[in-house]
Each structure stands twice: as C-alpha cells, then as structure tokens.
Amino acid sequence: HPYLFMKGGDLVKNNFMSTLFVGIDVSSRTNVLCALNFQGDKLLNLKALNNQPGAESILDSILGCLNSNGLEYVVIALESTSFYSTHIANFLSSSEELLPFKPLVYCLNPKSVANYRKSFVDIDKTDPLDAFVIADFARCGRITSEPWRGAQFLALQRLSRHRLHLVECITREKTYMVSNIYLKFSELAVLDKDEKPFSNTYGVTSAAVLTEFLSLDDITYSSIEDLVAFVSAKGKNRFSDPYETARLLQKAARDSYRLDQVLYEPLNTSIASSFNLIKAFDDEIKVVDKAIEKTIKGINPVEYQSLTSIPGIGPVLASGILAEIGTITSFGSHDSLAKYAGLTWRVNQSGDYSSDDTRMTKTGNKYLRYYLIEAANSVINHVPEYRDFYNKKYGEVTTHCHKRALALTSRKLVRLIFGLLTKNQIYSSGKVGEIQ
Template sequence: MKNNFLSTLFVGIDVSSKTNVLCALDFQGNKLLNLKALNNHPGAESILESILDCLNSNSLNFVVIALESTSFYSTHIANFLSSNEVLLAYSPMVYCLNPKTIANYRKSFVDMDKTDPLDAYIIADFARCGRIKSQPWRGAQFLALQRLTRHRLHLVEAIAKEKTYMVSNVYLKFSQLTVLEKADRPFSNTYGATSEAVLTEFLSLEDIAYSSIEDLVAFIKDKGKNRFSNPVGTAELLQKAARDSYRLDKVLYEPLNIAIASSFNVIKALQIEIKEIDKAIERNIKGINTTEYQSLISIPGIGPVFASGILAEIGSITSFSSNDALAKYAGLTWRQKQSGDYSADETNMTKTGNKYLRYYLIEAANSVRNRTPEFNEYYHKKFNEVPNHQHKRALALTSRKLVRLVFGLLTKNQIYSNSKVGEVQ
C-alpha cells in the first residue's frame, strides 16, 4: 500500500450471508464510523454513502477496505466497492483477507469478546497497522476467469473424490485389483477403459478365473483397442488376480456392478464437463493479459488452461516484489524447525497461501518436467535425495523452481527459451 497513511481511512468489514458490519479508523486508531447493513445492493449503497461522508467530514484522501474472505459472501461487496466510480477518486484498495490471518492477529488483543462489531474493528486495525501482505481485489474481469479456473479445480476434486469412494466397491468385488504391487497389476490405470470393462461386463470373478486365456486375450485386445504390448501377459495377470481374490455371495455381485458402473458414469460426465470448461477458459483468456499469457504458454508443458489458472490468481505480476513473495502467496514455502544445534530435515509446506494458484503451479510443474530436460533433471535429483515421500517432495520443489521461471518471464516480458531455464532468479 503506497497511500499516505495519515490521510487514509481504514475500513474493516465483517461479512456474513445476511449482513455486513463495518468499522472505520483513522491512522491514530480513532473510531470514525460504525454501522451494520444488509448484505445486498441497497445495503452496499448505504455503506458506500457512509464511507464517502466519513472521508469528506474528516478530510481524508485515501481509503483502504479490508474484508474477511468468507466463502463467496464477500464477493459482491468487494466488487461493488472496488469498482464504484465515485469512490475511485479516493484510490480505494480493497482486500479480501485470509480468516486465519485475522484470527491470529486477534490473539494480540487480550480478553476481547467475540462479536461482529469487534471483528470489524480488528480487521480495520489490521489494515491500519500495515499488516496486509495479500494482493488487492482485481475486479470483474479476473473474477470471470477465476470462476472458470476454480470451477475446473472443483470438478477435478469431484473426480478424485468419486474415485476414492469407488475403491471400496472395487475392493469388495475384485479385492486383488486394488492391492497388487505395480509389477503384478494387469492394468496400470484401475479407472481406464479396459479395467472398466472388466469390472462392469464380467458379473463375477468366476467368469474371469475360469475363462480361457484365448477369450481373455481377445477381450483385452478389443477393449484396449490393441494398445497392450503384451496382451497374453496381461490376461494371465488378470486371471491370477481373479483367482486370488475373495469370493462374495452371489447376491452381492449385481448391486456392486451397478454401483461401480454408476461411479464410472459419474467420472465420465465430470470429464466431459472439464473439457467444456477448458474450451470456455481458452475463450475467456484471449482478452486478458495478452503479453503475460504468451510468456506462460511459451513454456513447454504449459497450455491455455494452466496459464489461465496461474494468471487468474496472480493478476498483475507487479503486485509481487520478488519470486519469494509469489511463492509465499501460493503457499509454496516451508517452515523451519530449529532449536539450538538441532535442525529438522523434514519440514511441512505451509499451504497457507492461495490454494488455487498452488494447484495450477504444481500441475504445470508436473507437465513442464515431462517436457523440459532442465526441469526433468532437477525433479529426479530431488526425487533421489530422500527415501520417503519422493514424488511429492520432488514435485513441490520443482514447482518452486517453476515459480522463479514464471516470475522472471512475467516481470521481463520474455518468451521462454532453453538458455533461460534455471537462470531466472
């Protein structure tokens, strides 16, 4: 915040589904305004009028407005205040703050009650003390893109949740298929087309266990569209897994088949929706941050969707002073554990930043490392450094390396080239 603090009004708003409670302070901490309004358009108009009256009556030239990011309930009031033409004369800076940050700041006040007016006061005081490190509200243009990129993550999480739920039914029907070691599995992907056909088209395990190898090979070739390099070996592994699995009472097979088929249908439907969202994202990104977008998609492995997901959360790279600030905003930082001569080798990722930005950076890093030798070498170097949690650790550190590259390209308006990888700090 570059405003003149002595001439600034600091507004804190405690947001709920039905009401907004407001408290306004000057730089000396004097309460200049307290009010409660409905969380609707007329209520927002009354809040705006009160803020303008307070600014004029106290001869203040700037306004900082801070709200807790309370689910989606803070979206309308934040967008209303940040885009109002009359308030623009006071250079408004609107911030949606992490509730965890405000909860921690509240601890500095000894023996304070928990009420909506006091919550608003604490938010205003947090802004007054210059403690805000997050980025200001960026308006409807980025909100439109965010709605798409964040909804895409919602769909991805829904697929993951459905797959997790589905495992219990798959285990009941075909227990060995879910617990075999990688080398002994007939299919690399339990949720693939051939695996789906096995789980839904064979009523019971006896149909697999006592089928001829020739018939199973023909089935696998047909469902796998002749993509299996060793269909005989796959058929033998499948038959062995069926013979080693638990048997169920016959009355259970049909209900399990119906449940498993239903889960596959849900997953397919969600995957279709993701494809539609991807198309919408590509259409929406074309009018936003053209230069920054071209910089990101120039990186091998980053396409329109990952680039949009990153830009929707970053907004303008000028909001970040360094790649460390960008990494902190994404939650790609690690806490130190040290006492005396002891320093912990394993530390947890903070994950206190923007979870959407973190998701798209990690997914982008996973894609980039498969297409860029520099990132691939770095990933395997980190993978081999530890015996436990190898992939998660290596991918997280590779994501942190990608942050440096992204920050360097966006701040310098550069297109990616091999000679630049690893040099942008």
C-alpha cells in the first residue's frame, strides 16, 4: 500500500497518484466528509448522520468516487473524538466492499491536526473545512500513527483502558478522602514515613482504625495491650513489631487535633464510604484482570510470550501494551514507538545554554505511556540492570527524582520491548533467545 511504502521509486509515486485521501470530521450526530486526490482536487463533499445508514451512505459515496475517478487505493483519516469515531472507523476498516482498494483507516490525534491547521493562513472554522484539513493532512503523508486494527484489538483495548479508568477512580477517591482523614486524625495524614504507624494509610489496618474507633480518645485512652491485640488481629499478624505499631498509633492519636463530638460520626460515615468504594473498585479490577487474561489468548501469542518473558511484566501489563501497540511492524524503530507513547522530551536550548529541565512531550498515546511506565516500575524490582539504571538516574538530579528516573527507565524499556517484538525473541536470565 502506498502509505506503507512511502519511500522508493516510481511505483510508490504511482500508488500515491492512484490514492483517494478521505478526511472525516466526526461529531456525536453527524460525519462530514471531504475527499481529495493526490493533486489536492476535491472529489467529494458530503454530510451524513453518524449512524449505520449514514455510514452506509458514506461507504457508497467513497466507492463511487473511487470507481468514477479510476483510483486504486484509499486512505481514510478521522480525528479521534472520544468514542464517537469508533463505529465509523470500525465500519469502514472492516468493509468487504472496500477491500479491493486496500483501505487504511486512521484515528488521528486532534492536537496533530490542530497544529497542521495552523499552516493554512486565515482559514475559517467549519465542519467541511475541518474535513478538508484532515484529508489534506493524510494527502501530505503526515500520518505517523498506526492504522485502525479492528474489533479483536478493540475488545482488548476497551478492557485495558477500563482497567486504567478503575485505577484512576481509586486514585481520585484516595485524594478526595485525604481531607476527611486529616479532619478526624490529623497526625496520621501528615506524619513522616518513619513516624507513621502504617506504611499504607489506605491499608486494611489503617481503614479499621479510621472507621471502627469513633473518636481519637478511644485510641488515646485504650491500653497498649488492647491496641496491640487490635493491630495484630486486623493486620493478620503480619506486623513485625505490633507493639511499636500500637505505640506509634497511640502517640499519633494523642498529638492530633480534637474535634467537637458532633463531627465524628459524619466523618466516620464519609471515610467508611470512601473505603467501601475503594474496595469495590479493587474487586472490579480483579474481574477485569481475569477478562483481560481470557481475551489476550489467541491475539499475538508470540508477541505476548515475548513481553511476559520480561521479569515483572505479567498478563495485565503485557495485554495493555499490546492492546495499544497492535503489531510492532507499524513502527520502524524504537524511537517511533517511544514517540507514539509520548516518551520523548523537548530540547530547551539557546546559544551555548542547554537546560537540564526538559519536559516530556506527552502528545502520544496516554494509555500506552501508562502501561509502559507501570511495566518499568515493576521491572526495576526484578531486573538488576534496570534497578541500577533507575538508581543512577534518580541520583543525577535533586528535583522530580522519582518521576524523571522512572520515565527514563521506561524509555530504556521501550528499546528492549521493540527489540524482542521485532525479532520474535524472549528475555531470559539477562539474555535474549528465539521463541521456539
């Protein structure tokens, strides 16, 4: 296909000359289409409802345009407008009638299209013109993302993205409940790590303390023996020194602000509700994890085996990465894969000055970036080479140490993932071997 072989001789040039470039401006109710040939001539303009009949009329119009103009290929580009572009992209990419024209359907990053639009001086903002800009963006060969991959990957992608949604819900709920925890038990929320009775403020034992003791006086005036028994029971005897944990807990309660009695019960109710929500989200994540493991089977089994061979990358992380990458053949190098994930940094330089503070672009696929960073965070706990690299980068700066080191480790992991997937290899004991 001309869009897959952009560099070369006359054959590629002829393929482009025989290609119809279609841009579709998608909204919740309508799709506005503009089609151009390689010379930039407008061959088609239309507006249709964003539903099944509307999609069928768009398909008929594209087929008619291809046949009447003697064109052999079609590239279709749409802005990725939330979920509204999903149906039309899936419909056109899976159409049997379009197959003879080797269709490539792309869902574009709106930011890329917006930046390209700036090259048109004083252009109006209308749906037909938006469709034209998208079509021209495709005609000029500016698309660097991978084509739409169809329903099988969409199923895995919806699961992996829903899992991220649940994780974000937990994070948001924990952030929200910080104020309630501080109001009820101020010291527990602000103590340094060494002085905290619990390493995890949102853990089971901490949750029991925050919800089962109505007021701080109940903790302050309890006997140390009763607190030790409480901590041991709630922690299922996992604390190495339950006496020290109970002592720190009692001290934190003694040093915390006191509230009017009227506030304790409402705060208890709010905090308990937040913990119930977090538990519900955790339970749903377990259900989704099982569904992800079931769905990944049969999709890219070799690439899945390559990823899960890396210590620290299990079924969920491997599935999330593969759901966003699709097939590694869409990327020519690890640099293009990193760019697609947004794991690149803008240079900040002027004259002889070069800033050490460079921002991550974050213009790529945020879901792939999330799973790569989570994978790197896990790999550093299992692979000494990556742990040493992380520690080295952590010690190079005094600000944003963890975020910077983890992002750079993620970029290093991209090189490994690209190498394994392109060569159909596995990672084993620090060496790479062919999959049998």
